[in-house]
Amino acid sequence: MNTDVLSTRQVATLLGVGEATVKRWADAGEIDCFRTPGGHRKFRLRDVTAFVQKRQYQTAGPLPAAVPQGADELGEPAIRHFGEAALRGDAPALVAQLAGLRLRGHSLAELFDEIATPALHRIGDEWAQGKLSVAEEHVAAQAVIDAVARSQPLAEPPGEPVRADRGTAVVAAVAGELHDIASRMAACLLRAQGFEVLAPLAQTPARDLAALILRARASVVALSSTISSEVGEQVATCVTAAEQTGGRVVVGGEGMRKANLPADAKLLGSLREMETEARGAGRQPARS
Numbered sequence: 001m002n003t004d005v006l007s008t009r010q011v012a013t014l015l016g017v018g019e020a021t022v023k024r025w026a027d028a029g030e031i032d033c034f035r036t037p038g039g040h041r042k043f044r045l046r047d048v049t050a051f052v053q054k055r056q057y058q059t060a061g062p063l064p065a066a067v068p069q070g071a072d073e074l075g076e077p078a079i080r081h082f083g084e085a086a087l088r089g090d091a092p093a094l095v096a097q098l099a100g101l102r103l104r105g106h107s108l109a110e111l112f113d114e115i116a117t118p119a120l121h122r123i124g125d126e127w128a129q130g131k132l133s134v135a136e137e138h139v140a141a142q143a144v145i146d147a148v149a150r151s152q153p154l155a156e157p158p159g160e161p162v163r164a165d166r167g168t169a170v171v172a173a174v175a176g177e178l179h180d181i182a183s184r185m186a187a188c189l190l191r192a193q194g195f196e197v198l199a200p201l202a203q204t205p206a207r208d209l210a211a212l213i214l215r216a217r218a219s220v221v222a223l224s225s226t227i228s229s230e231v232g233e234q235v236a237t238c239v240t241a242a243e244q245t246g247g248r249v250v251v252g253g254e255g256m257r258k259a260n261l262p263a264d265a266k267l268l269g270s271l272r273e274m275e276t277e278a279r280g281a282g283r284q285p286a287r288s
Ligand code: B12
Pocket: 112, 113, 114, 116, 117, 120, 121, 122, 123, 124, 125, 126, 128, 137, 138, 141, 176, 177, 178, 179, 180, 181, 182, 183, 185, 186, 222, 223, 224, 225, 226, 227, 250, 251, 252, 253, 254, 268, 269, 270, 271, 273, 274
């Protein structure tokens, strides 16, 4: 884990600032970095995390609280901390926590499954019980969406960004489905595995998805459904398209679990399972 190394671009995405800002901070000694023989700055994840937690990056909004003790391990305190930060709309704090947990050796898929997902489920339960307003739930969901986008560098393996030569992955939530956070997480993880990701996300009609799968010659199709289980036909339309491109169709979410699915759609229970499944799909990673 301690060998995790990020490029300037990855650090910039993680912190939500421009590359020039990261270079300025590095040159001023605010974030520790080292240079490759070619002169490029490289950042150890632990140094970036230290910067995020101690100095903070003031251009990205209010200072996130340092991750308290207990919230830097998997488990209840971490889920609670994540949920509270989401409800404050504090995406930088979410990123800081995820970075801290990555530093301890957890994969981003594991953190999505074991921290972000239970935190969101709890927020949903509290909304359903009338303890949270719709506005509060929306703020939390948006903060998680922001954090997922900024976490892309945390998903990527050490060193250089992966070359996108694994083929194309199409990632979407089915028609009628507004819940697309799981799809966003799946897109982030597939991108990190070297897939070029086309992610129409929420509410994508099956016919349009099928056309996209064919046009993009998708090698992975990842579909999500949370509330609707009447999705068998939609999935079947995608499976038919994917058969023509040699693509693998994986599905997940509460709606999919209850659905009558075609045999060629593989139901997965977690994003970690998707990572494993995707490793065997598409072209294998190029070695440099
Ligand atoms: C945020 C949220 C919203 C946001 C969504 C924003 C967005 N861009 O996604 C908004 C405000 C739009 C929304 C709307 C609604 N929501 Co809502 N929402 C939620 C909430 C709080 C979080 C959802 C979420 O992102 N979870 C996190 C993801 C990552 O978890 P997950 O989907 O379980 O995914 C995990 C696995 O299932 C799996 N997985 C899922 N998909 C896939 C796909 C693949 C390929 C793989 C491999 C794995 C996989 O991996 C993930 C990680 O482990 C949930 C609570 C909950 N229990 O989830 C309620 C919840 C889903 N919503 C609910 C409801 C009722 C609604 C509305 C009907 C409310 C309304 N009256 O308008 C609408 C429905 C709109 C629609 N047509 O879809 C109910 C659904 C109850 C039910 N079963 O019918 C819930 C459960 C809240 C509750 N406790 O009552 N919602």
